[in-house]
Amino acid sequence: MAIASTPELEADRQELIRLITEDAVFHGDFTLSSGKKATYYVDMRKLTLDHRAAPAIGRIMLDLIRDIDGVSAVGGLTLGADPIANAVVHASVAAGTPVDAFVVRKEPKDHGRGRQIEGAEVEGRRVVVLDDTVTTGGSPLKAVEVLRKAGAEVVAVATIVDRKTGAQERIEAEGLQWLAAVDLDDLGLDAQ
């Protein structure tokens, strides 16, 4: 669990935990992105696109990466990461420490400029990969692979919710820092 760096930001985080618990945790039988089964699903899109939560998500995720030197762009695999990256851009401008955002497509675009990474140019830049909920880590690692091929220096993966099912170990095995704003203890859920 990552306690925020100031009482105000920790209040933001606690309010986000309340909103996730009330509005984004769904119980039932779910198939996850990895094909695994689970009895709950955390639908963070409900909150990354919600006016009550999006500004705080930007501040919380900016705070989460505060100790990493030289980060100039953030983003991740579309679409979970996209509204988070945009929120971080706004929070970073408000904080006087601007960063840019990028979107990593699942496949390169088949028309126009044919790009797989949209937005900020990442070559030679230190970047952080974002995600909304991480289970196996496959999605952020796909973004890492695409970003590295494009010449980015990926330094960390930062998620809002960590489902605590092995992603941290996979990410750290890639030499990347692992950061999570909210974990299962915060939400009163068991790992699965």
Ligand SMILES: O=P(O)(O)OC[C@H]1O[C@H](OP(=O)(O)OP(=O)(O)O)[C@H](O)[C@@H]1O
């Ligand atoms: O850690 P993983 O096993 O990769 O699972 C987590 C991923 O699953 C969800 O995205 P999803 O694949 O549902 O795609 P979407 O963002 O396009 O909805 C979520 O937003 C994460 O990116």
Ligand SMILES: O=C(O)c1cc(=O)[nH]c(=O)[nH]1
């Ligand atoms: O593993 C996933 O696909 C997944 C789990 C979860 O709780 N939320 C989500 O958006 N994706």
